[in-house]
Amino acid sequence: MMGTAPVEANTTQTTQKTGPKERATPSFRYAGHEAAMAFADQVAARHGLAPQWVRQHIGQAERVPAVLKLIAPPPSPAAKNWAAYRERFIEPVRVQAGLRFWQAHSDALARAQAEYGVPAELVVGIIGVETLYGRHTGNFRVLDALATLAFDFPTSHPRAAARAEYFQGELAQLLLMSKRHNVPPSQWRGSYAGAMGLPQFMPTSWERFAVDFDGDGKVDLQGSPADAIGSVAHYLKAYGWQSGMPTHYPARFDEATLDLDTLLAPDILPSFSVATLQSKGVRLDEDAQRHVGLLALVQLHNGDPAAGGAPPSYVIGTDNFYTVTRYNWSSYYALAVIELGQTVARERAAQMSKPKPTD
Incomplete structure (x- = not known):
């Protein structure tokens, strides 16, 4: 934007x-x-x-x-609350709108994924969080x-x-x-x-990253969902999206060796190797242990614990998680985008797996 x-x-x-x-x-x-x-x-x-x-x-x-x-x-300002933030976006109205958007523009989403390496579900997540697929x-x-x-x-x-x-x-x-x-x-x-259009691009981003993805000779992020889809994928690719890399992994801790202050100091910037994370008390699953590149411990608060809030949530962010935050510099935003896209993708897969009614 x-x-x-x-x-x-x-x-x-x-x-x-x-x-x-x-x-x-x-x-x-x-x-x-x-x-x-x-x-x-x-x-x-x-x-x-x-x-x-x-x-x-x-x-x-x-x-x-x-x-x-x-x-x-x-x-x-209220205390940050990931659970409440998530509920604003991963909810039935937005998920169903995402399904309709994906169905209507599946060709453009598939083409953007092939051309830029950005998963269709992530593009769907961003446009859904930004404008509810053009409604706002x-x-x-x-x-x-x-x-x-x-x-x-x-x-x-x-x-x-x-x-x-x-x-x-x-x-x-x-x-x-x-x-x-x-x-x-x-x-x-x-x-x-x-900010303008389905993906809410600011003028500078419009000029740098918007593309004529429907081939009609003009860029229209307001009236052309295909242009919006291609432009979001182009934006993320330009900011370093790496095809095939997950955005994050689950985080578990060994409380006896956990060095939380050191791990949270770089914020969401990937700064630690797999070996360093493990030495500082992070337990990684098998996929995360095979990760090539640096990682970040991402903390998301769930309200003020002193006022009855839940303990923070944590994920292990990759370079691709950091790339999503270049669209909006917030780990809460990034995870909401990711989880909305994943939810829509699961719903779409479930619908497509249902047997078609026979005459």
Whole structure:
């Protein structure tokens, strides 16, 4: 979704409202914003665009207070809870929608798997978590959302300057996309963070990774499921997906030798060999013991234990698990995507194995 995946993780919104109330009455248009107009002149000079054209479109962008509310962290964030997070996505409505999506687009999914090496179930999982297979792609004008975050990002955020700079880059890319594809900048629709289409790509990712997978001569991540499928697979391949490698293995511990602090220090970045994990108290199954490459111990909290929450869950993540987190920098997101895809795949296999009724 983003120009760089680590930023993408912070702006992907997997459950978003799409009703008319998203567009709150704007305070003003950015034509009256000195910094916005200076930025417009910089973009024009840097990319060889007509200054008046850039000023006109950035000036038409409206500040949307709802975007600023949605981007802000909650005042009292709840403790992370993998079980609750999982229930949002691995549930009957999404699984059945995934089955229908796979049935309708099985050829494109099979072709993407063959071309990029990314399993069809993983693509199905990502599109299902991101937008429920196109049901919730967002209805904000992307021009407004990006301008609001580029020029009015909340200063209370500890990384406000860096985040504002990021969204300025995405705004510039939106204008370049619009020019290249002959689409008025105000016509793009997406999430409050500016992500678009079935896979929720940000403008930079759209330009870097989106592909014309249906061969109609244009890239359409909103109206072409085939383009969305091919683009998700291309994205993951570009970020290092290795065909045939599992995403994770189960984790069990030898409590007497477990060195949890050392194992969790690198977070989700694969950093330990099989031998090192075993020496630090991790018990691996036979498949994991045969793994070639580095691994990570991934911890997922299940609420606050002091408030009655369950103990954390753990998996052993591979380089492919880390690749999934490049789409959204969250181990919770990655495992939800993986498990949704696996659930849909199992349901599909069960349906296909049923005997067909005879006349």
